Amino acid sequence: MFNFNGELLHKNTDFLNENNRGLQLGDAVFEELRVINGDVIFLEDHYLRLMSSMRILRMEIPMNFTMEFMEEEILKLISEDGLRETKQIKFTVYRNTSDNNFSKSDNSISYFITSTTLINPFFVLDDKAYEVELFKDFYKNSSMLSNLDTNNKILNVVGSIYAQENDYQDCLLLNERKQVIEALNGNVFIVKGNQVKTPPITDGCVNSVIRKKIIDIVSKLNEVEFLEESLSPFELQKADELFIANNVNGLVSITKYRKKDFVNTTAKSLIGKLNAAARMSVSKSV
CATH class of the missing domain: 3.30.470.10 (Aminotransferase class 4, branched-chain amino acid transferase, N-terminal domain)
Known part of the structure; x- marks a missing residue:
């Protein structure tokens, strides 16, 4: 139905x-x-x-x-x-x-x-093997329209076909300035030391609810410094951890990008907090 x-x-x-x-x-x-x-x-x-x-x-x-x-x-x-x-x-x-x-x-x-x-x-952390690559055939423009979920998803469709053809689980999208903005299937977060970073919406990423929730959670952690800054492809291989957030799966840990393997320590610590926020949203509406 x-x-x-x-x-x-x-x-x-x-x-x-x-x-x-x-x-x-x-x-x-x-x-x-x-x-x-x-x-x-x-x-x-x-x-x-x-x-x-x-x-x-x-x-x-x-x-x-x-x-x-x-x-x-x-x-x-x-x-x-x-x-x-x-x-x-x-x-x-x-x-x-x-x-x-x-x-x-x-x-x-x-x-x-x-x-x-x-x-x-509830949301789960998918920590199976998950390899990604940059999708460089086409770029996503950094505009307000890029922040929306519209029916124009041809870039994601073509990127997904590219990923399938090359045995990747996902691809990372770039804007016209060749900055990493998101994955095909969600917002991307990068962890280096005690810093957690995600691209700003002005770079063209989808301004999803799950992105907002992860930012709210991370920003309140005393042991973590949160940054909302442009992300260069060169930073990816220097990171300790990469993960994707979307409204369907919750969090997905990226396990490999080119020759770099990643841990999923931060993502594991966040998934419980995300579910707690979900339960809190229900209790507030009752």
Whole structure:
């Protein structure tokens, strides 16, 4: 089942037409969330990010599109499968067409919500072998649009194909200044000594909720110095640890980049704190 503008439809139901702007123009934005036992994790953060993304794209936000509405529409969908399952939710908003012309719109929106069942109820640290390489065929521009999760993910698609062809688990993306900004599947963090560093959003990385949560956690640790600074490719092989943060897996330790092998000490210490923050977000909303 999936939720289309409040109506539950069976999978594989035709509900988009040939003029759909999300399909024709990539004119859509999405938010990925996690739901555990009927509780939407980091709901407020995801809602505010979605609203911010829609404003940046000049979409018209309906008056009823409140945080409570967003939660109700998500729970309406997953209640069909049972609220006790752990779900990954993708909440997609796209701009409507008008006058049967996909290049014109009144900026009104439609939405659809899909769900996938997850095995692990909370975030986990995936510490299996995970080798990465720089993806240098194309660059990601450092602009405000690059901070959003939109339907234009062709760079990630091509990068993923490159990774598969060369037996890498992931690739690191560069901006037009050849600075490392993120992985194909999440935000990247680098650890050197007692410093934890991640690229600033002005360099073009996705401004995800999980990135914000990791920054909040690390910034409060007395034994760690947090830096939000541009990341040069030359720094990667000098690092003690590299890890990726995304809304689906939580944290993924990078085990190898070129000839350098990495530990995962910091990531291991952060995963419990991330889950504690997730539980806290639920208790605050009750």
